[in-house]
Amino acid sequence: MFDIAIPFPNISPNAIEISAFQIFGQGLGPFAIRWYALAYIAGIIIAWYILAKLSKSTKLWATQSAPFNAENIDDFVFYATLGILIGGRLGYAFLYAPQMFAEPLSILRTWEGGMSFHGGIAGVFLAVIGVSLSKKVPLISLADAVALASPLGIGLVRVTNFINQELWGRASDVPWAIIFAKDKPALPRHPSQLYEAMCEGFLLFGVLWFAVYKLQSLKRPGLTAGLFISLYALARIGLENLREPDASLILGLTRGMLYSIPLLALGIGFLIYSLRSSKPK
Numbered sequence: 001m002f003d004i005a006i007p008f009p010n011i012s013p014n015a016i017e018i019s020a021f022q023i024f025g026q027g028l029g030p031f032a033i034r035w036y037a038l039a040y041i042a043g044i045i046i047a048w049y050i051l052a053k054l055s056k057s058t059k060l061w062a063t064q065s066a067p068f069n070a071e072n073i074d075d076f077v078f079y080a081t082l083g084i085l086i087g088g089r090l091g092y093a094f095l096y097a098p099q100m101f102a103e104p105l106s107i108l109r110t111w112e113g114g115m116s117f118h119g120g121i122a123g124v125f126l127a128v129i130g131v132s133l134s135k136k137v138p139l140i141s142l143a144d145a146v147a148l149a150s151p152l153g154i155g156l157v158r159v160t161n162f163i164n165q166e167l168w169g170r171a172s173d174v175p176w177a178i179i180f181a182k183d184k185p186a187l188p189r190h191p192s193q194l195y196e197a198m199c200e201g202f203l204l205f206g207v208l209w210f211a212v213y214k215l216q217s218l219k220r221p222g223l224t225a226g227l228f229i230s231l232y233a234l235a236r237i238g239l240e241n242l243r244e245p246d247a248s249l250i251l252g253l254t255r256g257m258l259y260s261i262p263l264l265a266l267g268i269g270f271l272i273y274s275l276r277s278s279k280p281k
């Protein structure tokens with residue numbers, strides 16, 4: 001075991017680095033823009049583009065026009081961004097590091113790392129509900145659109161988890177095992193971040209794109225959202241078996257498994273609602 005492994009490539013977590021400099025005698029810097037931050041920004045822009053495109057599509061929906069407009073999308077993207085940032089950070093503190101609440105200012109130090117997908121998706125859910133109520137947009141239809149818009153951003157963030165050498169996999173002797181430079185034992189490990197990027201992000205987007213554009217899933221309210229939530233939860237639960245637990249187990253389950261079970265139940269609920277609703281027109 002561990003006869004062959006691939007050393008982690010020399011990739012900096014910083015996309016842009018600015019050396020220290022002086023302005024009017026005052027020293028500033030150094031500054032860095034991390035790939036992780038750019039992945040979030042790119043994911044939000046991609047989601048906005050997809051939602052804007054869906055708002056102009058007429059043939060994809062059961063009605064003669066999309067159930068939301070460009071103004072609704074702009075409002076949603078604003079509140080969803082807040083939901084991702086606040087929900088992701090608070091979710092991490094609550095679900096993985098409750099000791100942070102003893103020092104509340106530590107929650108604001110996002111540059112030290114620590115974001116929870118489950119907290120972020122809760123924030124997005126709240127944004128969907130808020131925009132639906134305030135703008136009188138059908139909640140299920142908006143959730144369906146958001147489902148298609150989400151996976152690419154998830155995939156990009158998972159790739160940057162790999163670049164940051166965090167959330168790595170369990171020790172393994174597979175030929176593509178990686179020795180992460182930050183791993184003190186220097187064990188060959190599954191590049192589970194890339195597995196998650198593919199399964200929770202890029203492949204999931206491909207499935208949803210096929211469902212929306214080939215199977216006309218948006219004409220059945222709840223179907224696209226149900227597919228997204230259910231397939232993400234199943235992928236996350238399965239891949240947790242290859243990922244090094246980043247917190248203590250609960251009832252023999254990793255935190256990712258445990259927190260994905262309610263997501264799976266929610267996704268199944270969307271699917272049941274969709275199947276019981278009227279047939280597509």
